[in-house]
Structure formats: C-alpha cells, structure tokens
Amino acid sequence: MEYTVQKLAQLAGVSSRTLRYYDEIGILNPARINASGYRIYGPAEVDRLQQILFYKELGFRLEQIKQIVTDPGFDRTRALQEHRQQLLAERKRLDVLIHNVEKTIAFMEGKQTMTDKDKFEGFKEQLIEENEKKYGEEIRAKYGDEVVDRSNEKLKNMTQEQFEKFKHLEKEIKTTLAKAFKNGDPASDIAQRAAHLHKQWLTHCWDNYNKEAHAGLAQMYVDDPRFTAYYDEEQPGMAKFLRDAIHIYTGFKR
Amino acid sequence: MEYTVQKLAQLAGVSSRTLRYYDEIGILNPARINASGYRIYGPAEVDRLQQILFYKELGFRLEQIKQIVTDPGFDRTRALQEHRQQLLAERKRLDVLIHNVEKTIAFMEGKQTMTDKDKFEGFKEQLIEENEKKYGEEIRAKYGDEVVDRSNEKLKNMTQEQFEKFKHLEKEIKTTLAKAFKNGDPASDIAQRAAHLHKQWLTHCWDNYNKEAHAGLAQMYVDDPRFTAYYDEEQPGMAKFLRDAIHIYTGFKR
DNA sequence: CGTAAAGCTTTACGTAACGTAAAGGTCAAT
DNA sequence: ATTGACCTTTACGTTACGTAAAGCTTTACG
Structure with a gap:
C-alpha cells in the first residue's frame, strides 16, 4: 500500500505539514518521490511513523527520536x-x-x-x-x-464578627421599630421586641446592664435633640415611641 | 542612583541582552536614554526589574508579567x-x-x-x-x-538456575580432574571429589542414579573415542583417569 | 475537453526568551 | 592617540510545527 502525504497524515492523525517537516529533518523520508515531485510513503514508513508518534507521546524530542528510530542498535x-x-x-x-x-x-x-x-x-x-x-x-x-x-x-x-453583629443589631432595631411604630402601640409584641433588641445592642457598649440606666438612656433619646434626630430620621415621633416601649420593657419611668 | 545596562544586569544577576530584550518588548524601559544612546536606569526600574524577576521565578511568561507590572489595578x-x-x-x-x-x-x-x-x-x-x-x-x-x-x-x-549449575558443574569437574590428574592418583581425595562432582552432574540427567551404571558410563568414556576426546581435550589420559577414579568411587569395575 | 476543486510542491514568517555573534560608535585610561 | 571596556543595532539560531502565498498536478464534473 502506498500513500501520499495527506493520506498518511490522515491515517496517522497528524498534519501534512508535520510529515514534510519530518522529511526535512530527516526523521521520516518518503519511500520515493514520484514524477510530479509528490512524496510517496510505503508500509515501512507507516511503521516508522507509528514509532515516532509513540516516542513523541512519551515526551521525547524529535532529535532523540531520530536517533532511536534510525539507529537499530540504539x-x-x-x-x-x-x-x-x-x-x-x-x-x-x-x-x-x-x-x-x-x-x-x-x-x-x-x-x-x-x-x-x-x-x-x-x-x-x-x-x-x-x-x-x-x-x-x-x-x-x-x-x-x-x-x-x-x-x-x-x-x-470587638472582633470583626462582634462588630458586624453590633451594626446589624442597629439596623434591626430601626426596622423593627419602624414596623412597631405603624400600629402605634409601645406595649405591642413587636415594640417590645424592639426594646429587647435595644437592650442587646446596649450590652455591646455597657459593662453591666441595668433596667434603670436603660430607661434613663431612653429618656435621653427624647431629651437630647441629637439623639432624637437619629431615631426620628425616618419617622418623626420614633424616639418618643422607643422611649415608651423601653419604659414598658424595663418597668421604669423617670 | 543610575545604572547602565551592564551595571543593572550585574546588580540583578541577568544578562544585558535580557535588559535590552525587556526594553524591546516594553516590559522594562530605561528611565532615559543619554546623548550617546545609552540606556540609563533609575531606582524605579530596579524595583520593577525585581518584580519581573520575582514573577519569572514563579514560572510566569513575560507577556503575563508585563500586565502584572504595568497595570497597578491588575x-x-x-x-x-x-x-x-x-x-x-x-x-x-x-x-x-x-x-x-x-x-x-x-x-x-x-x-x-x-x-x-x-x-x-x-x-x-x-x-x-x-x-x-x-x-x-x-x-x-x-x-x-x-x-x-x-x-x-x-x-x-531445567530452570535457568539449574541449567547454570549444571554447566558450572561441568567446568568444576574438568578443573578438579585436571588438578587430581597432576598427582596421578585416582584414589586421592581430590580425584574422588571429581568423581563425586561427576555423580552430581549425572543426577541432572538421570532419573535414578546407581553406582553400577555410573561405573559403566565411566568405562564408556574410555571405550568410545568421542567421549575420550571430550575429556582428553586438555590432557591425554584424563578419560582413563576419570574412569579409574569413578571405579574406585563406586566400588564397581566392569 | 475545458475548467474548477482538491492536492501537491517550495518558500518563508511567527512562536518564547533570550544566547551569540557582527559591525560600528563611546568612554576612560594610558 | 591608542587601547580596551562598554555601548548600540541588526540578525540568526533555538523547537515543532501552524499558517499563508505562489505555483504546479491530479481528479472530477458538465
């Protein structure tokens, strides 16, 4: 059986360029060249190409492979x-x-x-x-x-985690408070939950929590305009509402 | 501090060719070019070269390194x-x-x-x-x-091992026999040892050894010229000597 | 039988990161 | 002024092909 470059290339799964290159470096010369200058390969060349590809798959360089396949005593x-x-x-x-x-x-x-x-x-x-x-x-x-x-x-x-919880509490207080504010009852469950959250938030700042101080702080939210501003930011009257809720929560009134 | 190619190359442990190449591909351009066309590098270039070499040691390609060192937002x-x-x-x-x-x-x-x-x-x-x-x-x-x-x-x-032992025995018989032949006494210890080795050798060929057959074989070594030739190869008379030794060893005579 | 498509050829550039020349200008020292 | 060290640019070589160009041959089709 005889093959032209393309045929052999397809048979072996390489490009025709590769075969020409192998011819050029003398690692695989065609069996003969026909009258039109075409490269013609025979079965011996097929065998040799198989060997070349085998060693190539093992990561050998072509120069090495050349020695291996050309010198039988290698x-x-x-x-x-x-x-x-x-x-x-x-x-x-x-x-x-x-x-x-x-x-x-x-x-x-x-x-x-x-x-x-x-x-x-x-x-x-x-x-x-x-x-x-x-x-x-x-x-x-x-x-x-x-x-x-x-x-x-x-x-x-505070660790980063604690700090994040702290900031999260702040937000939670505001949203809970906002919800509670809608029904307007500082004694409602949700308002009391806001007060409870506020207590938790406070414990991040205070060494020892006590209801009296908590109630006092709540009063200050109303008394000091700067604090009032913070809680009334969303809805006016929120500071007062919080104070009422906390007073109910703590049972203290000042 | 300012450096020419060679100086910077020595400082960084690379070749001046490398620095010119880095200039060529735009990964490290000199701070300025002096009147004679010499590349002049400053401290900023030293720093950048350090970075380049660092990433190069990690196996990055220069094209990648170029992006890394040129784009600070990378x-x-x-x-x-x-x-x-x-x-x-x-x-x-x-x-x-x-x-x-x-x-x-x-x-x-x-x-x-x-x-x-x-x-x-x-x-x-x-x-x-x-x-x-x-x-x-x-x-x-x-x-x-x-x-x-x-x-x-x-x-x-026979396994390979047995076969090798077998061939080894053949040699040992010959050398022992040669030594024994020198003092000329087939009853001597060494001649008897040769006879014993010959018995061992025989057991590699025979299913069941017996003294009579051994003695008979010894006689044949003398009677048949082909066997005689084998043992007389080194010294004439060796076949006869071996026969005598074996006859003494076996106690049989035919 | 003419023509187009497919296949063949050689030549040659590009690839990565320089090493290694060659040909020629510059600087410091003798 | 010369010499030797240092600088410059240009360019080829390295690996195993991919890709393209220009041109010839074979094959297939209407």
Whole structure:
C-alpha cells in the first residue's frame, strides 16, 4: 500500500505539514518521490511513523527520536531511563514552582486580610470618633468619663464578627421599630421586641446592664435633640415611641 | 542612583541582552536614554526589574508579567491562582508521561527477560541437539531410547538456575580432574571429589542414579573415542583417569 | 475537453526568551 | 592617540510545527 502525504497524515492523525517537516529533518523520508515531485510513503514508513508518534507521546524530542528510530542498535531502554530522569527532574522543578506560587498566594491573602483588619479597625475608630463628636459632650456629662471610655474600649476590643453583629443589631432595631411604630402601640409584641433588641445592642457598649440606666438612656433619646434626630430620621415621633416601649420593657419611668 | 545596562544586569544577576530584550518588548524601559544612546536606569526600574524577576521565578511568561507590572489595578491574586492551576495541569501531564514511560520500560524489560528466556531455551535445545549428533547413536544403542529421551526431557525442564549449575558443574569437574590428574592418583581425595562432582552432574540427567551404571558410563568414556576426546581435550589420559577414579568411587569395575 | 476543486510542491514568517555573534560608535585610561 | 571596556543595532539560531502565498498536478464534473 502506498500513500501520499495527506493520506498518511490522515491515517496517522497528524498534519501534512508535520510529515514534510519530518522529511526535512530527516526523521521520516518518503519511500520515493514520484514524477510530479509528490512524496510517496510505503508500509515501512507507516511503521516508522507509528514509532515516532509513540516516542513523541512519551515526551521525547524529535532529535532523540531520530536517533532511536534510525539507529537499530540504539539502547532504547537506557534512553527511556534517562528520559524518565529528565521528566522526574522537570516535575520536581514544577513542584517547587507550585509551592512558591502557593506561598505567594498565602502571603498575599495574609496581606489582604491584614488590610481588611486595618480597614475594620479604621471603621471602629471612625465610629468612636463620630460618636464623640456627636454625642460625646452630652454623654460624658451625664454618665461620666469612665463609663464612656469603658464603652469606647469595649467597642475597640470587638472582633470583626462582634462588630458586624453590633451594626446589624442597629439596623434591626430601626426596622423593627419602624414596623412597631405603624400600629402605634409601645406595649405591642413587636415594640417590645424592639426594646429587647435595644437592650442587646446596649450590652455591646455597657459593662453591666441595668433596667434603670436603660430607661434613663431612653429618656435621653427624647431629651437630647441629637439623639432624637437619629431615631426620628425616618419617622418623626420614633424616639418618643422607643422611649415608651423601653419604659414598658424595663418597668421604669423617670 | 543610575545604572547602565551592564551595571543593572550585574546588580540583578541577568544578562544585558535580557535588559535590552525587556526594553524591546516594553516590559522594562530605561528611565532615559543619554546623548550617546545609552540606556540609563533609575531606582524605579530596579524595583520593577525585581518584580519581573520575582514573577519569572514563579514560572510566569513575560507577556503575563508585563500586565502584572504595568497595570497597578491588575488582580495579582487571581493571576497567581490561575497560574497555579496551569502549573498543576502541567504537572498532571508530566505525571501521565512519567507513568507511560515507566510502563514502557517495564514492558521492554519484560521483553528482554522474555528473549533471555528464549535464548536460554535455545541453549538447552542446542545442547541436546549437539549431544544427539555427537553421542546419540552410541548412547541410544547402549542405554535405549527411553533412557536417553528421559535424560533430554530432564534437561529441557531445567530452570535457568539449574541449567547454570549444571554447566558450572561441568567446568568444576574438568578443573578438579585436571588438578587430581597432576598427582596421578585416582584414589586421592581430590580425584574422588571429581568423581563425586561427576555423580552430581549425572543426577541432572538421570532419573535414578546407581553406582553400577555410573561405573559403566565411566568405562564408556574410555571405550568410545568421542567421549575420550571430550575429556582428553586438555590432557591425554584424563578419560582413563576419570574412569579409574569413578571405579574406585563406586566400588564397581566392569 | 475545458475548467474548477482538491492536492501537491517550495518558500518563508511567527512562536518564547533570550544566547551569540557582527559591525560600528563611546568612554576612560594610558 | 591608542587601547580596551562598554555601548548600540541588526540578525540568526533555538523547537515543532501552524499558517499563508505562489505555483504546479491530479481528479472530477458538465
């Protein structure tokens, strides 16, 4: 059986360019060249191509394969052993690369969480600063420096998780309060739940919670316009409503 | 601090060609070009080169590195992750290659031992054939077909190890016999040891050894010129000497 | 039988990241 | 002024083909 380039290429699953290249580098010459200059391959060439492709699949370079398939006295087993060593060395190199890449990734992620932490610390400090600016004077006058400093200290020592819960509580209080405000009853279940949430929120700031102080704080929300503004932001009257709810919740009235 | 190509190259441990190439592909352009057309690098370029080399050591291609170092908004962590995936894929490919190479080696070594086995079988058959040609007629006449066929059968069934021991014994008999022949006494210890070795050798051919047959065989070594030739090869008179030794060893005389 | 499509040829550029020349200008020192 | 070290640009070689161009041959079809 005889084949032209294309036929042999299809038979072996390679491109015709590949066969011409193999002819060029002398690893697989056609059996003969016909009158029109076409390359004609015979069964011996098919066999040799099979061998070439076999060694190529094992990752050999063509120059090596050339020696293997042209010199019948070539020590194939030794070539395979050496090739194996090369592959092992290459894999070792890859392992080192992978290890280093992973170390770098870990390092960068470390940096990332570090900056995240920094950001988080920044948030807390910013919050404290804002609080001081907005309510500091009034609050310090009312509760004394120690209480306020302790509260700020507690905030600073919060973990990210605690801090997030804290901020989440703030939101929950506002939404719950808004819902409760609609039916207008500070003694309703939902208003009382808002008061309860507010208590939980407070424990994030206060070392020791007591109902009296809670009720006092609620009163201040109404007395001090800055606090009133915070709760009345969405709906006017909310600060008063919260105070009433908390007074019912605590059983104290001042 | 400013550097020319060579200086920066030495500083960073790369070749000046590399720096020119990096300039060419736009990954690291010099800070300025002086009046003579020399590339002049500044500290910023040193930093960038460090970065380039860092990513190069992780196995990145220059095109990738170019993006990483030129675009400050580039997601390095993602690039590293993707790079890691590529490296892992490459290692997997290598693992397959290594596995296939090892399978091929095992297969070839299997073939090798197979051909070794074939060779070995060939040796045995050759030996039997030679024996038949040299001594067949005489022996079959004397001992009968059955005995000879059984002997050949026994030889064919030998393992390689047994066969090698068998051939080794042949040599040992000859050398021991040669030594014994020097002092000329077939009753001497060493001559008797030769006779004993000969008995062992015989048991490789005979199903059941007996002293009478052994003595008879010894006599034949002298009677038949072909056997005589084998033992007299080194020293004339050796066949007779062996016969005498065996006759003493067995206590039989025919 | 003419023509178009398919197949063949050679030549040659592109790939990745430089190494290695060659030919020629510049700088510092002798 | 010369020499040697250093600089420049240009360009080829490396691997195993892919891709394209320009041109010839074979095959198929109307």
